[in-house]
Amino acid sequence: MIESLRKKFILTEMFSTLLVLSAIMGTINVMNYLHMIDRADAMTEMLLDNDGQFPRMQKGIPPEEREETRILGQKPGRMDHMSAETPFETRFFYIITDSSGTVVSSNLDNIAAVDAKAAAGYAEQAAEQKKETGQIGIYRYRVTETSEGTCYIFLDCQKEQESFRNFLLTSAGVSALGLCAVLILVMFFSRQVFRPVEKSVLRQKQFLTDASHELKTPLTIIDANTEVIEMENGESQWTKSTRNQIQRLSVLTQ
Numbered sequence: 001m002i003e004s005l006r007k008k009f010i011l012t013e014m015f016s017t018l019l020v021l022s023a024i025m026g027t028i029n030v031m032n033y034l035h036m037i038d039r040a041d042a043m044t045e046m047l048l049d050n051d052g053q054f055p056r057m058q059k060g061i062p063p064e065e066r067e068e069t070r071i072l073g074q075k076p077g078r079m080d081h082m083s084a085e086t087p088f089e090t091r092f093f094y095i096i097t098d099s100s101g102t103v104v105s106s107n108l109d110n111i112a113a114v115d116a117k118a119a120a121g122y123a124e125q126a127a128e129q130k131k132e133t134g135q136i137g138i139y140r141y142r143v144t145e146t147s148e149g150t151c152y153i154f155l156d157c158q159k160e161q162e163s164f165r166n167f168l169l170t171s172a173g174v175s176a177l178g179l180c181a182v183l184i185l186v187m188f189f190s191r192q193v194f195r196p197v198e199k200s201v202l203r204q205k206q207f208l209t210d211a212s213h214e215l216k217t218p219l220t221i222i223d224a225n226t227e228v229i230e231m232e233n234g235e236s237q238w239t240k241s242t243r244n245q246i247q248r249l250s251v252l253t254q
Contacts, residue, residue: 009194014183036161044092044154048151091113091155092156093106094151095154103116103123104149122136131143136154139154140155211253
C-alpha cells in the first residue's frame with residue numbers, strides 16, 4: 001500500500017512539474033516568436049516607408065535621436081535594434097506588379113538567392129494569400145498599394161528562424177533534463193517522506209496482529225466455559241447472549 005501511494009505521489013509531482021515547465025517554456029517561445037515576427041514586420045514597414053531602402057544612419061548621434069531610423073506612425077523602440085551594420089546584414093527584395101499581376105519593376109540588388117523569376121513566383125503566392133503581411137518559407141512579406149501598382153517586399157528571416165528553432169530545441173532539451181533531474185530527486189526524497197508513514201503502518205499492523213491474538217485466547221476460554229455451563233444447567237438467555245457476543249468479537253478479531 002505504501003509503495004502504491006508513493007508511486008501516485010511521484011506521478012502527481014512529475015505531472016505538476018511537467019505542466020509548469022510546459023507553461024514556462026511555451027510562454028517564452030511564443031513571446032520569442034512574436035518578437036521575431038514584430039521585428040520583421042517593423043523592418044518591412046520601414047523599407048516600404050523609405051522606398052525599398054534603409055534610411056541614412058547618422059554617425060555620432062544616439063539611436064533614439066536618429067529621426068531617419070524611426071518608422072513613421074510606429075511606436076518608439078520597435079527598431080532600436082537597428083545599427084549601422086543592419087543594412088549590410090539584411091537580405092531583402094521587392095517587386096511591383098500591376099492589376100493583372102504583370103511585373104512592372106523589381107529590385108533584387110540586396111539579395112543573391114532570388115532571381116527575377118523566383119521573385120515573381122513569391123509575389124504570386126503572396127497575392128494568393130490576400131493578406132497585408134505573411135510568411136512564405138524563410139521570407140516575411142508585406143503588401144501595399146502604390147501609384148505604380150501593388151508592391152510586395154520580402155525580408156529574408158532565415159537567420160532569425162534558425163535562431164528561434166535552436167532556442168526552441170535547446171529549451172526543450174533543457175526542460176527534458178530538468179524533468180529527469182526532478183524525477184530522480186522526487187524518487188529519492190519520497191522515500192524519506194514516506195518512511196515515517198511506512199513505520200506507522202507497520203506498527204498499526206503489528207498492533208492489530210497482537211490485539212487479535214490476545215483477544216482470541218480469552219474468547220476461547222469464555223466460549224468453553226459457557227459450553228460447560230450449558231451442559232450443566234442447560235441453555236438460558238444469559239448463555240445465549242454470551243455466545244452472541246463471543247461470535248461478534250470473533251468476527252472482529254478475524
